[in-house]
Amino acid sequence: MSILFSAYVPQRHTHNHLHAARLGPVPFTESIMRLGIILLGLLLSFLAGSALAMEASESPSSHPLPAGSVMPDLQLRGELAPEHLKHLGLTGAEPHSLSSIRAKTVILVAFSMYCPHCQREAPVLNELNALIESRGLSADVKLIGVGIGNSDFEVQVFRDKYAVTFPLFSDPDFKVNKEIGEVGTPFFYVLDLDAQKKEIIVADTLLGRMESASSFLDHALKASNAAR
Amino acid sequence: MSRHLIPFLLAAVLLCGAPLTAMAQGSGIPKNHLFEVGELKPLDSTLKVKIGDPAPDFSLRTIDGGTISLAQFRGKKNVALSFVPAAWTPVCSGQWPGYNIVQDLFDQTDTQLVGVSVDNVPTLHAWVQEMGGVWFPVASDFFPHGRLADALGILRSTGEAERSLFLIDKQGIIRYIDVHDINSRPDLGPLVKAMQELKKAQN
Numbered sequence: 515m516s517i518l519f520s521a522y523v524p525q526r527h528t529h530n531h532l533h534a535a536r537l538g539p540v541p542f543t544e545s546i547m548r549l550g551i552i553l554l555g556l557l558l559s560f561l562a563g564s565a566l567a568m569e570a571s572e573s574p575s576s577h578p579l580p581a582g583s584v585m586p587d588l589q590l591r592g593e594l595a596p597e598h599l600k601h602l603g604l605t606g607a608e609p610h611s612l613s614s615i616r617a618k619t620v621i622l623v624a625f626s627m628y629c630p631h632c633q634r635e636a637p638v639l640n641e642l643n644a645l646i647e648s649r650g651l652s653a654d655v656k657l658i659g660v661g662i663g664n665s666d667f668e669v670q671v672f673r674d675k676y677a678v679t680f681p682l683f684s685d686p687d688f689k690v691n692k693e694i695g696e697v698g699t700p701f702f703y704v705l706d707l708d709a710q711k712k713e714i715i716v717a718d719t720l721l722g723r724m725e726s727a728s729s730f731l732d733h734a735l736k737a738s739n740a741a742r
Numbered sequence: 743m744s745r746h747l748i749p750f751l752l753a754a755v756l757l758c759g760a761p762l763t764a765m766a767q768g769s770g771i772p773k774n775h776l777f778e779v780g781e782l783k784p785l786d787s788t789l790k791v792k793i794g795d796p797a798p799d800f801s802l803r804t805i806d807g808g809t810i811s812l813a814q815f816r817g818k819k820n821v822a823l824s825f826v827p828a829a830w831t832p833v834c835s836g837q838w839p840g841y842n843i844v845q846d847l848f849d850q851t852d853t854q855l856v857g858v859s860v861d862n863v864p865t866l867h868a869w870v871q872e873m874g875g876v877w878f879p880v881a882s883d884f885f886p887h888g889r890l891a892d893a894l895g896i897l898r899s900t901g902e903a904e905r906s907l908f909l910i911d912k913q914g915i916i917r918y919i920d921v922h923d924i925n926s927r928p929d930l931g932p933l934v935k936a937m938q939e940l941k942k943a944q945n
Contacts, residue, residue, distance in 0.1 A: 571836060572773040628840030628927065630874055667931030668840070675843045686929070 570722035571629040573698040578719050585705055585714040586693045588612040592683035593666045617656040619738040624701040626662050627672040632700045635723050636676035642727040643680040662691045662699055704734040706741040717741035771835050771872050779831050784923040787904055790895030797910045798893035802881035805867040810881050820853040820940055821910045827902040827924055829861045829869035837927050838876050845877050851937040856881055860888045860903050907933050
């Protein structure tokens with residue numbers, strides 16, 4: 515949609531430019547047409563705006579941590595498969611602290627099984643995880659999900675329904691969500707884990723569905739490198 | 743003239759179609775379309791039924807233009823009633839879309855899910871459409887206002903129903919009740935567990 519829309523804009527300018535370059539009065543039918551085009555443009559930008567705004571379940575009290583700020587060391591809980599615990603380098607009992615995840619970059623997605631945008635995003639998240647693996651990044655870059663307001667049961671529903679390939683934690687009482695700024699869903703935090711300073715830095719954020727897994731990953735890696 | 747017009751018409755058709763498609767796919771509800779209710783008194787009614795009681799029969803209009811009654815499921819299906827307080831409010835709008843991905847859990851346990859609110863049919867219809875639609879029937883307990891909700895004892899003093907779940911077996915007996923804090927969404931887990939136990943007991 516956005517491609518079509520942006521492709522349209524230069525076309526409109528070109529035609530306006532041609533008209534403007536012409537000397538003398540503009541014929542009546544053409545001015546009507548021009549007005550029509552302008553109205554169409556306005557209508558389209560309105561529709562495009564509302565369509566894009568719909569790609570997230572917004573939160574009225576949202577105040578995400580901005581890029582560059584320090585992310586608290588979140589306490590994560592959930593029923594994780596042994597291979598997922600191993601993948602993240604986590605041992606021992608819950609809760610697991612975010613800082614104990616063995617990674618340089620953590621991509622945290624706040625989701626909910628109740629959020630239709632997250633339901634639609636699930637295959638893209640699996641794609642993102644596959645991309646991390648196929649690019650040989652899985653030792654350094656870990657994708658995790660936190661089910662905002664979701665019980666273990668509800669997280670399991672989401673895991674089963676979409677055959678989710680990456681570790682999902684649950685946040686039934688919104689404790690994690692309070693720490694990350696009561697964000698809407700899906701919300702992405704790209705986090706840089708600095709082993710020396712023992713600090714977790716927010717490298718980048720995104721509310722709503724990503725454009726594509728590969729462009730998101732490229733962007734995330736760039737932001738994470740810049741934060742270092 | 744017509745030569746000039748064709749590209750514009752084409753562009754108009756293409757471009758008007760494109761955002762509409764995108765809207766149909768991105769079918770959540772934007773924040774500014776919802777009414778912020780703020781924090782409400784968690785419960786504002788006194789339950790009139792208990793587990794083991796026969797459920798009051800009902801006949802309610804549904805958003806597909808039909809009616810639904812408890813009697814039609816007698817001997818055939820268990821019935822799960824999901825009451826939400828009001829259309830176009832944030833917590834309610836974030837509840838039924840979750841049930842959209844668990845139809846199999848209802849089917850496996852011979853359970854018919856029915857969504858209910860005291861809003862009128864056109865309002866419920868518009869709201870459910872904007873949520874992107876749901877697979878289960880949505881019924882209106884609008885007139886006489888909240889009759890079913892009142893019979894169950896979940897009609898609040900302000901006229902909305904409590905956010906609540908009732909599981910009724912094939913004989914019309916209430917097997918599970920969760921009258922929830924109106925401000926938060928009930929965990930799906932306990933309802934599904936009750937549905938599975940009921941199904942097991944019926945085998």
